Amino acid sequence: MNANRLRTALTMLGIIIGITSVVMMLAVGESAKKFISKELEILGSNLLIISPGANRTQGVRARTGTAPSLSFEDAAALNELPSLNGAAAALQGFFQITSGSDNSNNSVLGVTPEMFKVRNWKIETGSYFSDSDIRAAAKTVIIGKKVADQFFYKADPLGQFLRIDNVPFQVTGVLQGEGRSFDGGDIGDLVLVPITAARANLIRSPFPRNVHYVIAQGKSDKAMKDAETDIKEMLRDRHRIKAEQEDDFRLENLASIAEAGAKISTGLAALLGAIGAISLVVGGIGIMNIMLVSVTERTREIGIRMAIGAKPRDVLLQFLTEAVVICLVGGMIGVLLASAGAAAITSTGKIEVEIGMQAIIIACAFSSFVGIFFGFYPARRASRLLPVDCLRYE
Numbered sequence: 001m002n003a004n005r006l007r008t009a010l011t012m013l014g015i016i017i018g019i020t021s022v023v024m025m026l027a028v029g030e031s032a033k034k035f036i037s038k039e040l041e042i043l044g045s046n047l048l049i050i051s052p053g054a055n056r057t058q059g060v061r062a063r064t065g066t067a068p069s070l071s072f073e074d075a076a077a078l079n080e081l082p083s084l085n086g087a088a089a090a091l092q093g094f095f096q097i098t099s100g101s102d103n104s105n106n107s108v109l110g111v112t113p114e115m116f117k118v119r120n121w122k123i124e125t126g127s128y129f130s131d132s133d134i135r136a137a138a139k140t141v142i143i144g145k146k147v148a149d150q151f152f153y154k155a156d157p158l159g160q161f162l163r164i165d166n167v168p169f170q171v172t173g174v175l176q177g178e179g180r181s182f183d184g185g186d187i188g189d190l191v192l193v194p195i196t197a198a199r200a201n202l203i204r205s206p207f208p209r210n211v212h213y214v215i216a217q218g219k220s221d222k223a224m225k226d227a228e229t230d231i232k233e234m235l236r237d238r239h240r241i242k243a244e245q246e247d248d249f250r251l252e253n254l255a256s257i258a259e260a261g262a263k264i265s266t267g268l269a270a271l272l273g274a275i276g277a278i279s280l281v282v283g284g285i286g287i288m289n290i291m292l293v294s295v296t297e298r299t300r301e302i303g304i305r306m307a308i309g310a311k312p313r314d315v316l317l318q319f320l321t322e323a324v325v326i327c328l329v330g331g332m333i334g335v336l337l338a339s340a341g342a343a344a345i346t347s348t349g350k351i352e353v354e355i356g357m358q359a360i361i362i363a364c365a366f367s368s369f370v371g372i373f374f375g376f377y378p379a380r381r382a383s384r385l386l387p388v389d390c391l392r393y394e
Contacts, residue, residue, distance in 0.1 A: 011287055012330035013330075014279060014282050014283020014285075015280065015327050015330030015334065018277065018283050019333075021275060023362075026362065027353050030354075030356060031351055032266075033266065035352075047119075047253075048227060049213060050087075051070070051213045051252075053069050053248040069249050070214055074235060074238060081227070081230045081234065083219060084219065084227055084230070085217040087114065088115035088119075088214065089211040090109055090111050091195055091203045093108050093203045097162055097191065099152070099160070108202060111192050111194070111195055112195050113128055113129050117217075118215050118217045121175055122176040123176060124145070124174050124176035126173030127172055129172075129192075134194050137194060137199075138194055138197060139169045139170065139197055140193065140194065140197070141192065141193050142191075143157065143173075143191055144189050144190040145175065146186065147191060148174050157171045157174060162191075164201075167201045175188075235247070287323055287327065287370070291379070294322075294378070295381055302315055303385070303389070306385075313383065315382050316383035319375065320372065325371075326371065327367040327368060328371065331363050332364075334363065335355070335364075
């Protein structure tokens, strides 16, 4: 191997490419799963989004949300369902927010205290809304970290005032963390006010008891279907919908969306890993060819070894060891290249890719298997050569 370095390096190349591909794809697939889990944790686990249905005009369905079919009372009733951890109503509007000379246009949510539990929102500083804030329609506001940095950079926002649609609201809390919400927004950009204060001061409607949507949280992944059934049955009963009539609301399961995303990422990683495995097979075939050439070139060497006492199993072990060493060294180089690739992807800040110990173990085991599988035939052929034939081979 040392005497034929170029040939050895070229033999390793297929293994290096294959192992790099397999390890990278395994790492990307695992990172995608972690990313989805993290996003789902930010959204809140086991979430169900209930939105109003659509009006019909002359048989034509209008856009979703045009029928005022959900109310505060619906959310309160859903809280009593045994299959749910809770349900929270929300109002949403888009308003100009000002503080001093700074201003921006932001989405503002009117929420209840249950929303923080359902959405898994944590307060970094300050306090949550209380039931008394809801009853009094208190003009208080909880903001995300980005909003706090924008309006109160390097200053304590607690106790300060934000004017929302020219109505003053006092900051009583700052949310923890950042990340995408199910509506496409960022948690750091959230502006939350008590739902009653939103109705009284910001989002006026001819239907004062109606809400824009309700978010419910199921008790477990396995019970989500039961939760969906319970919600539909309760809302149909409360809204007096007959059996032949359609629902006047829509129900979406965020967990199923995340699960579909996880399946897609797993399938994609498996497909790309299979492509990498094909590279390994091609590399293995290259090893077999080179080993066969090596056996032919070293026929006299094999004959001399057997003449002075080497047994067939010694020759078999020698050539098999060479094949395994080539694959293991190639596998190690492949792991190093994959680690460098993962570090390069992580440095972009788009997604964090980590090479786990499991991927390294799989890579080493697979490369050893390739060496044994594709190196066995040439090694076996070498061990079956007759010493007399080997010694007179030109």
